[in-house]
Amino acid sequence: MAEPNTVSSTKSRVVCCIGDIHGFHTKLQNLWFNLESSIGTTDFNTALIIFLGDYCDRGPNTREVIDFLISLPSRYPDQTHVFLSGNHDFAFAAFVGVVPPPPDGSEFAEAWKEYEENEEREGWFKGEGYERMHLQGRRWSGKIKAKFNVSKGTDYKGSIYDAAPTFESYGVPHGSAVLVRAVPDEHKKFLADMVWVHEEDDVCIETGDGIKHCKLIAVHAGLVSNKDVKEQLNFLKAKDTRVPKVDSLSGRKNVWDMPKELSETPTIVVSGHHGKLHIEGRRLVIDEGGGYEHKPVAAIVLPSMKIVRDTDRFVAI
Secondary structure, rough: OOOOOOEOOOOOOOOEEEOOOOOOOOHHHHHHHHHHHHHHHHHHHEEEEEOOOOOOOOOEEEEEEHHHHHHHHHHHHOEEEEEEEOHHHHHHHHHHOOOOOOOOOHHHHHHHHHHHHHHHHHOOOOOOOHHOOOOOHHHHHOOOOOOOOOOOOOOOOEEEOOOHHHHHOOOOOOOOHHHHOOHHHHHHHHHOOOOOOOOOOOOOEEOOEEEEEEEEEOOOOOOOOOOOOHHHHHHOOOOOOOOOOOOOHHOOHHHOOOHHHOOOOEEEEOOOOOOOEEEEEEEEEEEOOOOOOOOOOOEEOOOEEEEEEEEEEEEOO
Protein backbone atom coordinates (compact mmCIF):
# COMPACT_ATOMS: atom_id res chain seq x y z
CA MET A 1 0.00 0.00 0.00
CA ALA A 2 1.33 3.42 -0.90
CA GLU A 3 1.93 5.75 2.00
CA PRO A 4 1.06 9.45 2.18
CA ASN A 5 3.84 12.00 2.03
CA THR A 6 4.91 13.15 5.47
CA VAL A 7 5.72 16.72 6.46
CA SER A 8 6.56 18.16 9.84
CA SER A 9 6.65 21.95 9.71
CA THR A 10 4.20 23.68 7.33
CA LYS A 11 0.91 24.63 8.95
CA SER A 12 -2.02 22.89 7.30
CA ARG A 13 -5.39 24.38 6.43
CA VAL A 14 -8.16 23.31 8.77
CA VAL A 15 -10.91 21.17 7.26
CA CYS A 16 -14.18 20.51 9.12
CA CYS A 17 -16.47 17.73 7.93
CA ILE A 18 -19.91 18.08 9.51
CA GLY A 19 -22.21 15.09 9.79
CA ASP A 20 -25.95 14.75 9.17
CA ILE A 21 -28.00 17.57 10.73
CA HIS A 22 -31.52 16.31 10.00
CA GLY A 23 -33.49 19.42 10.84
CA PHE A 24 -31.95 20.10 14.26
CA HIS A 25 -31.20 23.81 14.12
CA THR A 26 -30.15 24.23 17.76
CA LYS A 27 -27.74 21.31 17.49
CA LEU A 28 -26.23 22.91 14.38
CA GLN A 29 -25.83 26.26 16.15
CA ASN A 30 -24.20 24.61 19.16
CA LEU A 31 -21.87 22.53 16.98
CA TRP A 32 -20.85 25.61 15.00
CA PHE A 33 -20.02 27.47 18.24
CA ASN A 34 -18.08 24.46 19.52
CA LEU A 35 -16.07 24.15 16.31
CA GLU A 36 -14.96 27.76 16.56
CA SER A 37 -14.17 27.34 20.26
CA SER A 38 -12.17 24.17 19.61
CA ILE A 39 -10.26 25.37 16.55
CA GLY A 40 -9.76 29.04 17.41
CA THR A 41 -11.28 31.98 15.58
CA THR A 42 -8.42 32.68 13.17
CA ASP A 43 -8.14 29.13 11.79
CA PHE A 44 -11.90 28.61 11.88
CA ASN A 45 -12.56 31.74 9.83
CA THR A 46 -10.36 30.44 7.00
CA ALA A 47 -11.35 26.77 7.21
CA LEU A 48 -12.77 24.54 4.52
CA ILE A 49 -16.19 23.46 5.80
CA ILE A 50 -17.68 20.36 4.19
CA PHE A 51 -21.26 19.54 5.10
CA LEU A 52 -21.83 15.84 4.46
CA GLY A 53 -25.55 16.14 3.65
CA ASP A 54 -28.96 15.28 5.11
CA TYR A 55 -30.03 18.72 6.27
CA CYS A 56 -33.75 17.91 6.28
CA ASP A 57 -36.29 15.48 7.80
CA ARG A 58 -36.72 13.90 11.25
CA GLY A 59 -35.88 17.03 13.25
CA PRO A 60 -38.32 19.95 13.48
CA ASN A 61 -36.37 22.83 11.92
CA THR A 62 -35.39 22.07 8.33
CA ARG A 63 -36.32 25.56 7.16
CA GLU A 64 -34.14 27.19 9.85
CA VAL A 65 -31.26 24.80 9.11
CA ILE A 66 -31.25 25.78 5.43
CA ASP A 67 -31.51 29.46 6.35
CA PHE A 68 -28.41 28.99 8.53
CA LEU A 69 -26.47 27.23 5.77
CA ILE A 70 -27.41 29.84 3.16
CA SER A 71 -26.18 32.61 5.48
CA LEU A 72 -22.67 31.21 5.93
CA PRO A 73 -20.89 32.57 2.82
CA SER A 74 -21.80 36.16 3.71
CA ARG A 75 -21.16 35.73 7.45
CA TYR A 76 -17.85 33.90 6.95
CA PRO A 77 -16.49 35.18 3.63
CA ASP A 78 -13.00 33.74 4.15
CA GLN A 79 -14.25 30.21 4.72
CA THR A 80 -14.92 27.79 1.86
CA HIS A 81 -18.25 25.98 2.11
CA VAL A 82 -19.19 22.71 0.41
CA PHE A 83 -22.77 21.46 0.65
CA LEU A 84 -23.06 17.81 -0.30
CA SER A 85 -26.41 16.33 -1.13
CA GLY A 86 -27.64 13.57 1.12
CA ASN A 87 -30.28 11.08 0.04
CA HIS A 88 -32.90 13.00 2.04
CA ASP A 89 -31.92 16.30 0.43
CA PHE A 90 -31.95 14.77 -3.04
CA ALA A 91 -35.47 13.49 -2.43
CA PHE A 92 -36.57 16.92 -1.13
CA ALA A 93 -35.05 18.54 -4.22
CA ALA A 94 -36.81 16.01 -6.44
CA PHE A 95 -40.18 16.81 -4.90
CA VAL A 96 -39.84 20.56 -5.44
CA GLY A 97 -38.61 20.01 -9.00
CA VAL A 98 -35.01 21.19 -8.88
CA VAL A 99 -33.02 18.04 -9.69
CA PRO A 100 -31.62 18.01 -13.23
CA PRO A 101 -33.54 16.01 -15.85
CA PRO A 102 -32.05 12.74 -17.13
CA PRO A 103 -29.25 13.65 -19.56
CA ASP A 104 -30.50 11.20 -22.20
CA GLY A 105 -33.88 12.93 -22.47
CA SER A 106 -35.78 10.08 -20.82
CA GLU A 107 -38.61 10.61 -18.35
CA PHE A 108 -38.17 9.99 -14.62
CA ALA A 109 -41.19 7.68 -14.74
CA GLU A 110 -39.22 5.18 -16.84
CA ALA A 111 -37.10 4.37 -13.79
CA TRP A 112 -40.04 3.78 -11.42
CA LYS A 113 -40.53 0.23 -12.69
CA GLU A 114 -37.49 -1.15 -10.90
CA TYR A 115 -39.10 -0.52 -7.52
CA GLU A 116 -42.81 -0.56 -8.36
CA GLU A 117 -43.49 -3.52 -6.05
CA ASN A 118 -42.87 -1.11 -3.14
CA GLU A 119 -45.32 1.55 -4.28
CA GLU A 120 -48.33 0.46 -2.26
CA ARG A 121 -46.40 -0.29 0.93
CA GLU A 122 -44.50 2.99 0.79
CA GLY A 123 -47.52 4.99 -0.34
CA TRP A 124 -45.79 6.90 -3.12
CA PHE A 125 -47.00 10.43 -3.77
CA LYS A 126 -49.74 10.67 -6.43
CA GLY A 127 -50.63 14.33 -6.10
CA GLU A 128 -50.06 17.31 -8.35
CA GLY A 129 -46.97 16.94 -10.53
CA TYR A 130 -46.14 13.33 -9.64
CA GLU A 131 -46.07 12.25 -13.30
CA ARG A 132 -42.85 14.22 -13.88
CA MET A 133 -41.19 13.43 -10.55
CA HIS A 134 -38.08 11.42 -9.77
CA LEU A 135 -38.86 8.27 -7.80
CA GLN A 136 -37.19 9.52 -4.63
CA GLY A 137 -39.39 12.62 -4.59
CA ARG A 138 -42.46 10.38 -4.69
CA ARG A 139 -41.16 8.16 -1.88
CA TRP A 140 -40.13 11.18 0.21
CA SER A 141 -43.56 12.80 0.09
CA GLY A 142 -45.57 9.59 0.24
CA LYS A 143 -47.54 8.22 3.18
CA ILE A 144 -46.11 4.93 4.37
CA LYS A 145 -48.66 2.41 5.59
CA ALA A 146 -46.60 1.08 8.50
CA LYS A 147 -46.54 3.26 11.60
CA PHE A 148 -43.44 1.80 13.25
CA ASN A 149 -39.92 1.58 11.82
CA VAL A 150 -38.67 -1.71 13.26
CA SER A 151 -35.04 -1.17 12.20
CA LYS A 152 -34.82 2.20 13.96
CA GLY A 153 -37.19 1.51 16.83
CA THR A 154 -39.13 4.70 16.16
CA ASP A 155 -42.42 5.72 14.57
CA TYR A 156 -42.32 6.83 10.96
CA LYS A 157 -42.89 10.54 10.47
CA GLY A 158 -45.15 10.64 7.42
CA SER A 159 -43.04 8.78 4.86
CA ILE A 160 -40.26 6.26 4.64
CA TYR A 161 -37.94 9.30 4.72
CA ASP A 162 -39.54 10.79 7.88
CA ALA A 163 -40.28 13.90 5.83
CA ALA A 164 -43.35 15.20 7.71
CA PRO A 165 -41.30 17.57 9.92
CA THR A 166 -39.81 19.15 6.79
CA PHE A 167 -43.25 19.89 5.35
CA GLU A 168 -44.36 21.26 8.72
CA SER A 169 -41.31 23.52 9.00
CA TYR A 170 -42.59 25.29 5.86
CA GLY A 171 -46.09 25.50 7.29
CA VAL A 172 -47.80 22.83 5.17
CA PRO A 173 -49.09 19.33 6.02
CA HIS A 174 -47.11 16.27 5.02
CA GLY A 175 -47.62 15.17 1.44
CA SER A 176 -49.10 18.46 0.26
CA ALA A 177 -48.12 19.72 -3.20
CA VAL A 178 -48.37 23.23 -1.71
CA LEU A 179 -44.81 22.68 -0.43
CA VAL A 180 -43.51 23.40 -3.93
CA ARG A 181 -44.82 26.97 -3.62
CA ALA A 182 -44.03 27.32 0.10
CA VAL A 183 -40.29 26.66 -0.26
CA PRO A 184 -38.53 30.01 -0.92
CA ASP A 185 -36.61 30.44 -4.15
CA GLU A 186 -33.31 30.77 -2.26
CA HIS A 187 -33.94 27.38 -0.64
CA LYS A 188 -34.70 25.84 -4.02
CA LYS A 189 -31.45 27.28 -5.35
CA PHE A 190 -29.58 25.78 -2.38
CA LEU A 191 -31.14 22.37 -3.09
CA ALA A 192 -30.41 22.67 -6.81
CA ASP A 193 -26.77 23.67 -6.22
CA MET A 194 -25.85 20.85 -3.82
CA VAL A 195 -23.03 18.67 -5.13
CA TRP A 196 -23.00 14.89 -5.06
CA VAL A 197 -19.26 14.60 -4.47
CA HIS A 198 -16.36 16.85 -3.53
CA GLU A 199 -12.64 16.23 -4.02
CA GLU A 200 -9.57 17.86 -2.53
CA ASP A 201 -6.10 17.08 -3.85
CA ASP A 202 -4.15 17.95 -0.69
CA VAL A 203 -5.58 17.53 2.79
CA CYS A 204 -3.46 16.81 5.85
CA ILE A 205 -4.05 14.40 8.72
CA GLU A 206 -2.12 13.86 11.92
CA THR A 207 -0.75 10.37 12.42
CA GLY A 208 1.70 8.73 14.78
CA ASP A 209 4.34 9.37 12.14
CA GLY A 210 3.58 13.08 11.77
CA ILE A 211 1.43 15.12 9.41
CA LYS A 212 0.61 13.30 6.17
CA HIS A 213 -0.78 14.60 2.88
CA CYS A 214 -3.72 12.80 1.30
CA LYS A 215 -6.38 13.28 -1.33
CA LEU A 216 -9.90 13.60 0.05
CA ILE A 217 -13.21 12.45 -1.42
CA ALA A 218 -16.37 13.55 0.40
CA VAL A 219 -19.61 11.84 -0.57
CA HIS A 220 -22.74 11.35 1.51
CA ALA A 221 -22.87 7.54 1.76
CA GLY A 222 -19.62 6.44 0.13
CA LEU A 223 -18.24 4.95 -3.06
CA VAL A 224 -19.32 1.53 -4.28
CA SER A 225 -16.39 -0.67 -3.36
CA ASN A 226 -16.41 -2.92 -6.44
CA LYS A 227 -16.89 -0.26 -9.14
CA ASP A 228 -14.33 1.83 -10.99
CA VAL A 229 -13.66 4.99 -8.98
CA LYS A 230 -13.16 7.31 -11.96
CA GLU A 231 -16.47 6.23 -13.50
CA GLN A 232 -18.25 6.79 -10.20
CA LEU A 233 -16.74 10.25 -9.74
CA ASN A 234 -17.71 11.28 -13.28
CA PHE A 235 -21.28 10.04 -12.70
CA LEU A 236 -21.53 11.93 -9.40
CA LYS A 237 -20.06 15.15 -10.78
CA ALA A 238 -22.57 15.02 -13.64
CA LYS A 239 -25.48 14.51 -11.18
CA ASP A 240 -26.87 11.86 -13.52
CA THR A 241 -30.52 11.34 -12.57
CA ARG A 242 -31.31 8.48 -14.95
CA VAL A 243 -31.08 5.99 -12.09
CA PRO A 244 -33.92 5.63 -9.57
CA LYS A 245 -31.47 5.26 -6.67
CA VAL A 246 -28.01 6.79 -6.35
CA ASP A 247 -25.91 4.31 -4.40
CA SER A 248 -23.34 6.88 -3.32
CA LEU A 249 -26.12 8.90 -1.65
CA SER A 250 -28.25 6.08 -0.24
CA GLY A 251 -26.29 2.81 -0.26
CA ARG A 252 -25.37 0.90 2.87
CA LYS A 253 -23.12 -2.18 2.86
CA ASN A 254 -22.09 -1.66 -0.77
CA VAL A 255 -20.52 1.75 0.02
CA TRP A 256 -19.16 1.07 3.49
CA ASP A 257 -15.65 -0.05 2.47
CA MET A 258 -13.24 2.01 0.40
CA PRO A 259 -12.51 0.84 -3.13
CA LYS A 260 -9.16 -0.95 -3.06
CA GLU A 261 -7.77 1.12 -5.92
CA LEU A 262 -7.75 4.19 -3.65
CA SER A 263 -4.87 2.67 -1.67
CA GLU A 264 -2.63 3.39 -4.66
CA THR A 265 -2.94 7.14 -4.06
CA PRO A 266 -3.55 7.61 -0.32
CA THR A 267 -7.05 8.97 -0.06
CA ILE A 268 -9.48 9.87 2.71
CA VAL A 269 -13.10 8.96 1.98
CA VAL A 270 -15.43 10.83 4.34
CA SER A 271 -19.18 10.32 4.55
CA GLY A 272 -22.19 10.71 6.81
CA HIS A 273 -25.43 8.76 6.29
CA HIS A 274 -24.79 5.57 8.24
CA GLY A 275 -26.05 6.58 11.67
CA LYS A 276 -22.75 6.01 13.43
CA LEU A 277 -19.29 7.40 14.06
CA HIS A 278 -16.68 5.14 12.51
CA ILE A 279 -13.02 5.88 11.85
CA GLU A 280 -10.95 3.12 10.32
CA GLY A 281 -7.71 4.16 8.67
CA ARG A 282 -8.67 6.75 6.05
CA ARG A 283 -12.36 5.74 5.88
CA LEU A 284 -14.28 8.26 7.97
CA VAL A 285 -18.02 7.97 8.68
CA ILE A 286 -19.32 10.97 10.61
CA ASP A 287 -23.00 10.55 11.45
CA GLU A 288 -23.22 10.05 15.19
CA GLY A 289 -26.68 11.60 15.39
CA GLY A 290 -28.50 9.71 12.66
CA GLY A 291 -31.43 12.08 13.03
CA TYR A 292 -32.23 10.91 16.55
CA GLU A 293 -33.25 13.66 18.95
CA HIS A 294 -31.19 12.24 21.82
CA LYS A 295 -27.95 11.77 19.87
CA PRO A 296 -25.36 14.46 19.04
CA VAL A 297 -24.49 16.00 15.72
CA ALA A 298 -20.76 15.54 15.21
CA ALA A 299 -17.94 16.82 13.03
CA ILE A 300 -14.36 15.75 12.43
CA VAL A 301 -11.59 18.36 12.23
CA LEU A 302 -8.53 17.82 10.06
CA PRO A 303 -5.62 17.60 10.36
CA SER A 304 -6.09 16.90 14.10
CA MET A 305 -8.72 14.15 13.55
CA LYS A 306 -10.54 15.58 16.56
CA ILE A 307 -14.26 14.84 16.95
CA VAL A 308 -16.39 17.82 18.00
CA ARG A 309 -20.04 17.45 19.02
CA ASP A 310 -22.90 19.84 19.65
CA THR A 311 -23.04 18.51 23.22
CA ASP A 312 -19.43 19.41 24.07
CA ARG A 313 -18.94 22.06 26.73
CA PHE A 314 -15.91 24.30 26.30
CA VAL A 315 -14.74 26.28 29.30
CA ALA A 316 -13.22 29.69 28.69
CA ILE A 317 -9.67 29.97 30.02
